[in-house]
Amino acid sequence: MYIIEDTKQKVGQHVLKNEGFADMGMSVIRNKLPFGDYTTPPQVSVDTKKNMEEIAGNICGPRKEHNRFKNECILARDAGCKLYFLIENECGISSIDDVHNWVNPRCVVSPDCVQGPRLEKAMKTIEQRYGCTFLFCRPEEAAGIIIKLLTGR
Known part of the structure; x- marks a missing residue:
């Protein structure tokens, strides 16, 4: 599974969250979001x-x-x-x-x-x-x- 992280989130500033996502089997994709910091891909x-x-x-x-x-x-x-x-x-x-x-x-x-x-x-x-x-x-x-x-x- 994937989670999308907004590109406004500074790389290196959210290491604990990204490690937590990885521990849960989630891969992080960085992409510009119109609102929010994290979302899931569309269905x-x-x-x-x-x-x-x-x-x-x-x-x-x-x-x-x-x-x-x-x-x-x-x-x-x-x-x-x-x-x-x-x-x-x-x-x-x-x-x-x-x-x-x-x-x-x-x-x-x-x-x-x-x-x-x-x-x-x-x-x-x-x-x-x-x-x-x-x-x-x-x-x-x-x-x-x-x-x-x-x-x-």
Whole structure:
């Protein structure tokens, strides 16, 4: 589990608290908080992607990008946070099963780019391994879906 410590807390001034957190199995992440000194990570988080090409690059792109994406999934899972990836698209994809039919427009220039079947398989593996969920919508639906996910409505 994680606890978030505000960056206004001076490093070295709260050693006893930080040792206490460690003794309780809590890792401390320093981040700017809008109020308070300590908090826990959110229970739900939504990461939006502007299109299918962006999520394909995150998952199947260069190793550095893939590792950053994977580490984000691991961090959310380990913090007990449900992480949703909301992929906005205008190509008719509304579920992870539809990804199989996606044709990557970048393959015109780069024939070895990721195509739908491989991306679908990778997404399903990520969902299973890290507990995150991939959702899809049209851009005009994104705000409403984000509110529903964050508020549980």
